[in-house]
Amino acid sequence: xxxxxxxxxxxxxxxxxxxxxxxxxxxxxxxxxxxxxxxxxxxxxxxxxxxxxxxxxxxxxxxxxxxxxxxxxxxxxxxxxxxxxxxxxxxxxxxxxxxxxxxxxxxxxxxxxxxxxxxxxxxxxxxxxxxxxxxxxxxxxxxxxxxxxxxxxxxxxxxxxxxxxxxxxxxxxxxxxxxxxxxxxxxxxxxxxxxxxxxxxxxxxxxxxxxxxxxxxxxxxxxxxxxxxxxxxxxxxxxxxxxxxxxxxxxxxxxxxxxxxxxxxxxxxxxxxxxxxxxxxxxxxxxxxxxxxxxxxxxxxxxxxxxxxxxxxxxxxxxxxxxxxxxxxxxxxxxxxxxxxxxxxxxxxxxxxxxxxxxxxxxxxxxxxxxxxxxxxxxxxxxxxxxxxxxxxxxxxxxxxxxxxxxxxxxxxxxxxxxxxxxxxxxxxxxxxxxxxxxxxxxxxxxxxxxxxxxxxxxxxxxxxxxxxxxxxxxxxxxxxxxxxxxxxxxxxxxxxxx
Numbered sequence: 001x002x003x004x005x006x007x008x009x010x011x012x013x014x015x016x017x018x019x020x021x022x023x024x025x026x027x028x029x030x031x032x033x034x035x036x037x038x039x040x041x042x043x044x045x046x047x048x049x050x051x052x053x054x055x056x057x058x059x060x061x062x063x064x065x066x067x068x069x070x071x072x073x074x075x076x077x078x079x080x081x082x083x084x085x086x087x088x089x090x091x092x093x094x095x096x097x098x099x100x101x102x103x104x105x106x107x108x109x110x111x112x113x114x115x116x117x118x119x120x121x122x123x124x125x126x127x128x129x130x131x132x133x134x135x136x137x138x139x140x141x142x143x144x145x146x147x148x149x150x151x152x153x154x155x156x157x158x159x160x161x162x163x164x165x166x167x168x169x170x171x172x173x174x175x176x177x178x179x180x181x182x183x184x185x186x187x188x189x190x191x192x193x194x195x196x197x198x199x200x201x202x203x204x205x206x207x208x209x210x211x212x213x214x215x216x217x218x219x220x221x222x223x224x225x226x227x228x229x230x231x232x233x234x235x236x237x238x239x240x241x242x243x244x245x246x247x248x249x250x251x252x253x254x255x256x257x258x259x260x261x262x263x264x265x266x267x268x269x270x271x272x273x274x275x276x277x278x279x280x281x282x283x284x285x286x287x288x289x290x291x292x293x294x295x296x297x298x299x300x301x302x303x304x305x306x307x308x309x310x311x312x313x314x315x316x317x318x319x320x321x322x323x324x325x326x327x328x329x330x331x332x333x334x335x336x337x338x339x340x341x342x343x344x345x346x347x348x349x350x351x352x353x354x355x356x357x358x359x360x361x362x363x364x365x366x367x368x369x370x371x372x373x374x375x376x377x378x379x380x381x382x383x384x385x386x387x388x389x390x391x392x393x394x395x396x397x398x399x400x401x402x403x404x405x406x407x408x409x410x411x412x413x414x415x416x417x418x419x420x421x422x423x424x425x426x427x428x429x430x431x432x433x434x435x436x437x438x439x440x441x442x443x444x445x446x447x448x449x450x451x452x453x454x455x456x457x458x459x460x461x462x463x464x465x466x467x468x469x470x471x472x473x474x475x476x477x478x479x480x481x482x483x484x485x486x487x488x489x490x491x492x493x494x495x496x497x498x499x
Contacts, residue, residue: 004163004166004168005025005026005027005168006025006026006027006163006168006169006170006401006402006403007026007027007028007029007161007163007164007168007169007401008021008024008026008027008028008029008169008170008172008397008400008401009028009029009031009158009161009164009169009170009171009172009186010028010029010030010031010172010174011031011148011171011172011173011174011175011179011182011183012030012031012032012033012148012175012179013028013030013172013174013175014175014378016378016381016382016393017174017378017393018030020381020391020393020394020397021172021393021394021397023391023394023406024394024397024398024401024403024404024405024406025403025404026397026401026403027142027163028142029142029143029144029161029169030142030143030144031143031144031146031148031154031157031158032143032144032145032146033145033147144157144158148173148179148182148186149178149182151182151185151186151189154182154186155186155189155190158171158186158190159190164190164192167191167192168401169192169401170187170192170193170194170397170400170401171183171186171187171190171192171194172194172396172397172400173374174354174374174375174393174396175374176252176253176374177204177252177372177373177374179374180195180200180353180372180373180374181197181200181201181204181373183195184196184197184199184200184373185197193352193400193401194352194353194400195296195350195351195352195353195373196349196351196352198349199348199349199350199351199352199353199373200373202348202349202350203348203350203355203371203372203373204250204252204372204373205249205250206247206248206249206250206251206280206370207224207226207249207280209344209347209348209368209370209371210222210224210280210282210368212344212347212348213344213347213367213368215347216340216343216344216347217364217365217367220364220365222282222283222285222367222368223240223241223282223283224240224280224281224282224283225239225240225280225281225282226249226278226279226280226281227246227277227278227279227280227281228276228277228278228279229275229276229277230269230270230271230272230273230274230275230276230277230279231270231275233246233260233266233269233270233273233279233281234263234266234267234270236281237260237263237266237281238263238266240281240282240283241283242260242261242262242263243259243260243261243262243283243284244259244260244281244282244283244284245257245258245259245260245281245282245283245284246258246260246269246279246280246281247279247280247282248277248278248279248280249278249279249280250278252372253464253465253466254319254463254464254465254466255463255464255465255466256272256273256464257464258272259284285360285362285367285369286360286362286363287360287361287362287363288308288360288361289308289309289311289358289359289360289361289369290306290307290308290309290327290337290358290359290360290361290366291306291307291308291309291323291356291357291358291359291380292305292306292307292337292338292341292356292357292358292359293305293307293354293355293356293375293376293380293381293384293390293392294341294342294345294354294355294356294357295353295354295355295392295395295396295399296345296350296351296352296353296354296355296399297351297352297399297400298351298352299346299351301341301342301345301346301350301355302395303338303341303342304384304388304390304392304395305325305326305384305387305388305390306325306326306327306329306334306337306338307323307324307325307327307380307383307384307387307417308323308324308325308327309323309358310322310323310324319462319463319464319465320419320465321418321419322416322417322418322419322470322471322485323380323383323416323417324383324414324415324416324417324478324481325383325384325386325387325388325414325415325416326387326388326414333361336365336366337359337361337366340359340365340366340368341357341359344357344368344371345357345371348371350373352399352400353373353396353400354373354374354375354392354395354396355371355372355373355374355375356371356372356374356375356376356380357370357371357372358370358371375392375393375396377451379417379447379449379451379470379472380417381393382417382446382447382472383415383416383417383472385408385411386410386411386412386415386446386472386474387410387412387414387415387474388410389408389409389410389411390408391406391408394406411474412446412474412475412476412481413474413475413476413477414474414475414476414477414478414480414481415446415472415473415474415475415481416472416473416474416478416481416482416484416485417470417471417472418470418471418472418473418485418488418489419451419467419468419469419470419471420467420468420469420470420471420489420492420493421461421462421467421468422458422468422469422493423458423461423493424458424459424460424461425457425458426457426458426493427456427457428450428452428453428454428455428456428457428458428468429454429455429456431450431454431468431469431492432450432454434491434492434493434494435448435449435450435469435492436448437491438471438488438491438492441491442484442487442488442491443484444473444474444475444480444481444484445471445472445473445484445485445488446472446473446474447470447471447472448469448470448471448472448488448492449469449470450468450469451466451467451468451469451470452466452468452469469492471485471488471489471492473485473488
């Protein structure tokens with residue numbers, strides 16, 4: 001009997017993710033429409049939709065606070081995902097990382113952790129379809145209309161798919177922390193391969209993960225303390241010592257992260273959080289910042305590549321100017337980084353799926369900053385593809401669905417990713433034209449795209465990991481890549497888009 005093609009079920013993916021997964025030979029089913037992602041970050045959101053309240057003349061009671069954009073809600077196209085361009089052009093065969101980053105023990109043919117129903121075997125049906133579910137059992141276009149935030153409805157909709165019943169499918173949530181958790185819950189309920197709910201939760205709980213990571217270096221642990229009330233921030237920051245960092249225990253995307261340089265910063269930070277809260281105050285780690293992208297299978301962690309995180313020029317350690325790769329580390333230091341990443345994932349119980357781990361190379365050795373159960377945005381995946389030849393989306397799907405990995409190789413000796421943050425007053429409808437002009441006139445610029453809906457006007461400076469656009473460049477040397485990104489960033493942020 002002819003073996004049926006495995007199916008990758010993607011929760012509100014971007015076009016680049018769908019294309020990468022299909023290169024493994026898997027069929028794709030897109031679950032959409034996806035949920036909105038409201039954000040309190042100012043100046044940039046990725047992708048968020050809201051309607052500004054009706055205008056009230058300034059000075060009158062009840063005047064609403066200004067939002068970053070004066071625009072109408074973005075409309076989701078028929079495909080289910082917002083139209084965000086791919087981070088980089090991808091060749092027909094998705095390339096993979098150098099052999100040096102592949103542990104000899106990594107075996108794609110090995111059996112994954114947990115029970116899996118053999119192909120062709122019957123699978124217990126999922127829970128009954130709740131009343132009001134709009135999910136269709138099969139869609140010729142590979143789409144399910146279901147809100148994946150509703151776990152019961154999602155499981156009921158997926159249980160109707162033949163590929164799920166036969167055990168030749170897996171659910172993937174590449175879009176962020178919420179999507180990763182929804183995918184893990186669905187996979188567990190349906191008996192499909194993937195990261196467990198416990199592992200996803202452990203990676204996103206910064207306090208618990210910090211306590212576990214400190215066991216890797218008991219002689220010099222990272223000082224931290226939890227804070228349950230904003231008024232305690234000055235006292236707890238004084239206990240940890242300055243400079244220190246305060247962050248939400250379960251935050252994501254850099255939201256709510258503040259660097260405290262002294263008592264004045266701690267006092268001001270009291271007003272940045274709700275009175276009753278759940279925060280983490282920890283020492284500020286000094287040294288180069290490294291991001292490791294990994295794919296795990298049955299407890300074996302494959303490091304696809306290391307990226308050097310570039311801090312913002314204003315000195316804010318909580319914001320990034322961009323990333324560059326490869327990272328020029330001595331062999332022993334690179335080995336220590338990889339070993340630390342694998343040890344952190346082991347401590348979190350992460351055995352399957354992608355992860356993004358951020359470290360700082362301190363004078364005492366690598367120290368964890370935080371980890372996520374997803375690989376980040378397509379722009380980060382594009383940098384990894386360009387510098388290391390590794391496609392994190394294809395690698396994740398191939399590992400989970402027992403598919404062969406497409407071959408690949410690095411496409412540039414050096415690569416860089418630069419984020420563009422536009423000043424207040426800049427017109428976002430001018431951003432697509434500026435990015436197209438940069439792609440056409442700056443040699444070496446591989447890709448450029450917006451990270452926000454391109455309508456309205458910038459109201460405030462971005463915070464956290466929110467940015468307005470990205471630029472991706474490749475070249476023979478790190479210096480040449482830097483010059484390309486500087487020229488392109490100046491062109492995109494030129495005053496032509498301002499009122």
